[in-house]
Amino acid sequence: MTLDHTPASPASPAAPADCAFQDLSRLFSPASIAIVGASDRENSIGAHTLSNLVDHSDFKGELLLVNPRQTEIRGIPCHPSVEALPATPDVAVIVIPAPGVVEAVRQAGARGVPFAVILTSGFSEADEAGKAMEAELVAIGKATGIRIYGPNCPGLVNINARVGMTFSPAYRNDLRAGPIGLATQGGGLGRNMMQGMERGAGIAMWSSSGNECDLQVADFIHHMAGDPQVRVIATLIEGIKDGPRFAAAVAHAARMGKPVVGVKVGRSEYGARAAASHTASITGSAEVNSAVLRQFGVIEVDDLDEVIDTAALLARRLPTGEEKIAVFASSGGAASLCADNVGAAGLELAAFAPETDRAMRAVLPEYAAFGNPVDTTSVTISNPSAFSDSLLPVAQDPGVGLVLLPIPMDYHQFTAHTAGLIVEAQGRTDTPLCPIWMSDRLGEGYKVFAEAGITPFRSLRNMAKAVRRWVDYGRWRAGADLDWTPALLTRGHWTEAEATATLTEAEGKAELAAAGVPAAAAQVAASAGEAAKIAHGLGGRSAMKIVSARITHKSDIGGVKLNVPAHAAAGAFDEIMANAARAAPEATLDGVLIEPMAPAGGLEVFVGVSRDPVFGHVMTFGLGGVHVELFKDVARRMLPVTPAMAREMMAEIRSAPLLTGIRGQAPRDMAALEALIVAVSDYVVAHSGRVEELDINPVWVGEEGQGALALDAVIVVRA
Incomplete structure (x- = not known):
């Protein structure tokens, strides 16, 4: 592999997210509503939806009904289709069976209806035919501009305005208004949270976005953040389809001073599997999800009652x-x-x-x-x-x-x-x-x-x-630095790489050094004689490691020798090459890397960056060597990592006293480690379209004034 210190990135991110948010005021406070599939058949979805708007809401606007088999229901005229409506409503609430939904939305989009609320199930959560129909809905939305809420959702309610566009028979009993905005993906669990009203929790509005073929939970968090009647936002998330959009929404809430309290479903393999089957959402890595939520100030809780406890307290007074x-x-x-x-x-x-x-x-x-x-x-x-x-x-x-x-x-x-x-x-x-x-x-x-x-x-x-x-x-x-913007929003969101390649350690360290990351000066020997010459030139003792793009865990296969005196370098070279050839016979062996041994007494830490499929590049920091895998004592942040964030990460791990000095030990060079972490972040952001993964393990950290040094580096790039 040829080393290139200024690699070219692809021309643009794959499918960058558009994080411009549409005004949803007409959706939450419509002047006119059409019910497509209104009915007077007892206990039907259409009858419940109509009753909730007529009997249990305080809707003062125009109500239009679509039912080709009836001329009127409860004294309200019925029309045979959306196309035949005498006026264009702000919202079309659609409750007809799935096969007819696409045509109803097509007609609504053609005549300029701004929003369609699709209560009907049987789309991407059901089968391939449902996925195809949902794709048609998305295409109609893009072609006409109609925004789609759902499908497969219980509807939307504005409790403060007392408008219920929902089929739920419980709506009539869940009308305690208040300052908590509720944005969920699950309908049943969202209703559970609504019924925190029994404890005194007042709800301003509730969105439950279902399959999210268009409008997502992020859109509703963003809307509620700007609503003066909402003081706190409670949310239940089964999956995040659009990481940049979600990040932009919760960042907006933080800037508006609106706390977000949430439950994230899918923190175990079982929950992730169930969430995917329920809403066809991307659940993502639980650890990364939690880290991102914390970074934006989102308060993640463990159960629904805890959402109500925390949100209700925050609604009373901000601390x-x-x-x-x-x-x-x-x-x-x-x-x-x-x-x-x-x-x-x-x-x-x-x-x-x-x-x-x-x-x-x-x-x-x-x-x-x-x-x-x-x-x-x-x-x-x-x-x-x-x-x-x-x-x-x-x-x-x-x-x-x-x-x-x-x-x-x-x-x-x-x-x-x-x-x-x-x-x-x-x-x-x-x-x-x-x-x-x-x-x-x-x-x-x-x-x-x-x-x-x-x-x-x-x-x-x-x-x-x-x-x-x-x-x-x-x-x-x-x-909090409320002006901080994640690289995910400024650099774009890259899809999964089709093919990757791993830089050799020498190549990786050269790139890091060029980017201002302190790294041990490394030379590669192609023969035992060359190894001896390099070792004598360095003086003192050396670290020697196999160089191969196919071997990442070098110590596991006997590919590392430490504290090698110059006179033993040739023998160590032969032993390392033999061990590597025996353990990985298919691998190309480029030689042995030789560098000076780091001074004794340093602390080893780990700095890594990986690309999360939802939230992009995320940095992980913790103890180095095998400790990071054994204890999983790590801190994570989205990029870019600022100096303040670097200090937070160092203080956040349980083993932080090892850095600050414990039992008489001298404190480590925190300033140098902070600078190294920031430099690694800057390097990855600058090459965000190329770098897939980066592991520096270990990073050697000396005592105050001795600096920090990348001793090993694995960088995976797009091929």
């Missing part, structure tokens, strides 16, 4: 990241157990100001516990006003950012009255007052909280997770 916690209870055991969970989550209890202590002592009995946690004892029954009179000073304490109120049991009207006092106190303070309803009995007090929009946590465990995520989001936002 600074410096909040300290107060625990306020009428049960000593509940107070102590709650405080345990606060500590286990790495959260910090606040120290009360003297005036807070005085205010509590003025109204609570002397045997109450006045520290943090606070135990008011049974005063909630004997003197409820003392409870509220002591709660408000705690909430207004300058060191308190959030108050936890564990409620271990339901005392009927007493608990309901206390709940009312807490709701009243919340109206007098900006500090979130957070009840934790620990009893299996959901009494009237629980309903008081829900009606007030104060979503109770259902367990101390979930409370700890949600509050930890709440504080962490504040810290992320305080340090």
Whole structure:
């Protein structure tokens, strides 16, 4: 292979994503709606869809019906086709069987309908015939400009405007408006999240995008980020078809100050397989998905109830990241157990100001516990006003950012009255007052909280997770570079390479050195005599490695010799060549690389970059040698990696103390390692159309002032 320090990249990325987002206001707040397949047949999809708009919505616009077999339904005229409608609607909601959907969309596109919401199933999620019909829908959209929502979806609802374009019979019961935007791919799980309303979580709007043949969950996240009625976005993602578009959407949400809380389905092989069969989506690498979500501040949670816990808390108040916690209870055991969970989550209890202590002592009995946690004892029954009179000073304490109120049991009207006092106190303070309803009995007090929009946590465990995520989001936002743009958006998104080639170590190190990445000076010997000459010229001891494009794990086959004195270089050459020939007889052996040994006492780390099929180039950093595979203690970032991101990655791994100095060991040269990481990122970004994969393992990191050095490098490029 010929070494080229300035390789030419292909002319342009394969299928770069267009990340311009269309205004979806007319979809969420249409002035006119057509139902294609409206029906009065009991329990039919068309009948449920019509009933939801007529009986359970507050839709003031024009409603048009399409049904060629009827002249009117419920006094509303029916028309034989979309083509025959007397006016062009903003949205066509399509509920007819799959074989007729393509023609209905064709007619809608031809007359300039902006949006089609296709509730019908039987497309790409079903079979090859369904895939073909879905491809026709995509072609119609491109030709006419109609945007397609679905197919295979439950519809779209705007709860704040009370407009339900859905067939769900549950719609009539799920109408608690509020500040949480909900963007999901799964319909059933999305409805589950909607029904967090029972706990007091108010939903502004819900999109459930189904097969996403056109509009994707990213489009709805982007829309909700710009909607002033939405304060938090909750999402459920089964697969990400368009990585650049998704990245652009969540980056927009971050810039708009709208937290995104989500569950990503497909984190195991089983889940990934099920998600693919459900929505025909790309699930991607779970580790990379999670890293990308974190990088954009998206709060990834483990289950649906945790979405509601976290989103509802964020909707009440955005954190600074410096909040300290107060625990306020009428049960000593509940107070102590709650405080345990606060500590286990790495959260910090606040120290009360003297005036807070005085205010509590003025109204609570002397045997109450006045520290943090606070135990008011049974005063909630004997003197409820003392409870509220002591709660408000705690909430207004300058060191308190959030108050936890564990409620271990339901005392009927007493608990309901206390709940009312807490709701009243919340109206007098900006500090979130957070009840934790620990009893299996959901009494009237629980309903008081829900009606007030104060979503109770259902367990101390979930409370700890949600509050930890709440504080962490504040810290992320305080340090986030909201102007950072991933290379995925600026350099394009490349499809999978048809063929690749691996540079030899000497070629790879030469490219890295030319790009400013410190790399050991390497020479290649083609004979034992040449090896001896090179080794004597270097002086001291050498590292010797087989050079072959077909052999990447050189040490595994006896292809590496370290600390070789100059007089033994010729013998080491012969041994390495023999080992390689025996282990890989089909491989072309280009010789043996010889370079000076790195100084003793260095720490070995790993820096690698791979191309993820969804999110493009992603860097991985961790301990070097076999440790990266054994412990999987790594940090990941999309490219480009900035100096600040490099420092974050170094601090993020569990083994970070080895870098900063542990048990009297000297700290490593963090500045040099930071510069090396950034230089590697810059190199890959500059050659993004050519470099498929890069592994530098190990990177030698000396003590402060000694630098960092790439000791081995494997670079895979497009052939």
